[in-house]
Amino acid sequence: MSGPDDDTADVRETPPDLPRLDRRRLLLRGGVGGALLLGGAALGRGTAQGQPLDPGGHGGHGEVYEGSGAAPAGAAHDDLERLGLVRGGYGHGPQPPRDLPEGLIEDLTHPPAATSGSGEVSLAVTETRWPVAAGATLDAWTYGGRVPGPVLRTTAGERLRVTVDNRTGRGHNLHLHGSHDPQMDGWEPIPPDASFTYDVTPGPAGLHPYHCHLPPYAEHLRRGLYGVMIVDPPGAREPATEVVLVLSGFDLTGSGSNDVYAFNGICGLYDRHPIRVPVGELVRVYVTNMVEGEAVASFHLHAQTFDVYRSGTGDRPHEHTDVVTLGQGERAMLEFRLPTRGRYMFHPHQHHMAERGAMGWFTAT
Numbered sequence: 001m002s003g004p005d006d007d008t009a010d011v012r013e014t015p016p017d018l019p020r021l022d023r024r025r026l027l028l029r030g031g032v033g034g035a036l037l038l039g040g041a042a043l044g045r046g047t048a049q050g051q052p053l054d055p056g057g058h059g060g061h062g063e064v065y066e067g068s069g070a071a072p073a074g075a076a077h078d079d080l081e082r083l084g085l086v087r088g089g090y091g092h093g094p095q096p097p098r099d100l101p102e103g104l105i106e107d108l109t110h111p112p113a114a115t116s117g118s119g120e121v122s123l124a125v126t127e128t129r130w131p132v133a134a135g136a137t138l139d140a141w142t143y144g145g146r147v148p149g150p151v152l153r154t155t156a157g158e159r160l161r162v163t164v165d166n167r168t169g170r171g172h173n174l175h176l177h178g179s180h181d182p183q184m185d186g187w188e189p190i191p192p193d194a195s196f197t198y199d200v201t202p203g204p205a206g207l208h209p210y211h212c213h214l215p216p217y218a219e220h221l222r223r224g225l226y227g228v229m230i231v232d233p234p235g236a237r238e239p240a241t242e243v244v245l246v247l248s249g250f251d252l253t254g255s256g257s258n259d260v261y262a263f264n265g266i267c268g269l270y271d272r273h274p275i276r277v278p279v280g281e282l283v284r285v286y287v288t289n290m291v292e293g294e295a296v297a298s299f300h301l302h303a304q305t306f307d308v309y310r311s312g313t314g315d316r317p318h319e320h321t322d323v324v325t326l327g328q329g330e331r332a333m334l335e336f337r338l339p340t341r342g343r344y345m346f347h348p349h350q351h352h353m354a355e356r357g358a359m360g361w362f363t364a365t
């Protein structure tokens with residue numbers, strides 16, 4: 001990691017010295033008709049990087065909101081200085097690298113479209129340097145070359161075959177949450193340079209994480225071996241703009257505790273690149289807590305409330321609120337509409353997480 005020499009400089013204007021990830025490593029090979037793909041570019045790109053976001057809400061993934069420039073106060077401020085991380089936008093510190101691979105933001109943000117019929121997916125387990133923030137990379141263990149891993153999607157009652165190819169020098173595996181054949185539960189190791197196919201019929205309809213399930217468990221999670229699977233009900237859900245948000249923490253110093261936090265693996269990603277949604281139309285957010293080492297996290301939306309479907313299950317919401325609390329591995333499907341054009345902040349209500357990277361915006365246009 002490297003940080004600025006001058007605390008007063010607007011270091012967000014200087015791209016970090018990070019390797020560009022090979023786009024081909026970010027592809028998930030699909031199933032029937034190529035339907036099981038990485039979350040696609042569902043929304044159009046905006047203006048070039050560096051142009052400020054219109055205060056009225058014309059932000060998109062290609063546009064940039066520079067925020068207030070305020071740095072977090074107190075201990076969080078000091079720790080970010082110690083780590084050499086860039087301080088940036090409103091309410092939190094670390095900012096994302098400017099030089100992210102083309103299409104990565106869309107792939108991390110939007111799930112693949114719902115599919116029907118059986119499917120096949122291939123996931124390679126690799127080790128790579130993942131750009132956690134401007135000025136910081138993680139020695140990551142990944143599914144599909146990214147953190148979190150690709151979004152898997154299938155329909156309840158349909159067969160899904162997931163082939164995991166371990167291209168590392170240590171054992172790994174893949175454990176799916178939800179219901180399936182216990183012979184496919186993913187607790188046995190896949191040796192180095194070997195592969196295994198998990199043949200499952202996932203259920204119930206809902207949102208289910210997947211992750212490596214080998215000791216040391218915390219290290220496998222902190223290094224990035226996790227993702228989510230959406231299992232759709234046999235009848236299609238109401239059309240909506242769909243977003244996946246996986247909250248995680250990263251230990252960058254080897255201390256055994258989290259130094260920074262992020263939605264979808266990159267600190268401040270949606271502070272700099274707000275998620276654009278249509279005014280008044282349905283938004284469906286699949287949010288999952290994969291923060292290792294901390295008992296509780298949450299998701300809070302400013303200026304609007306949402307329906308909560310715990311674990312994404314059921315056809316009626318379990319509650320209506322503006323904060324949902326999630327233990328480790330817990331998840332929820334949230335539905336809402338943003339009635340007024342503008343920016344709506346979101347973050348965990350554990351404020352140290354927001355100050356250290358897990359804060360973003362929805363932009364209603």
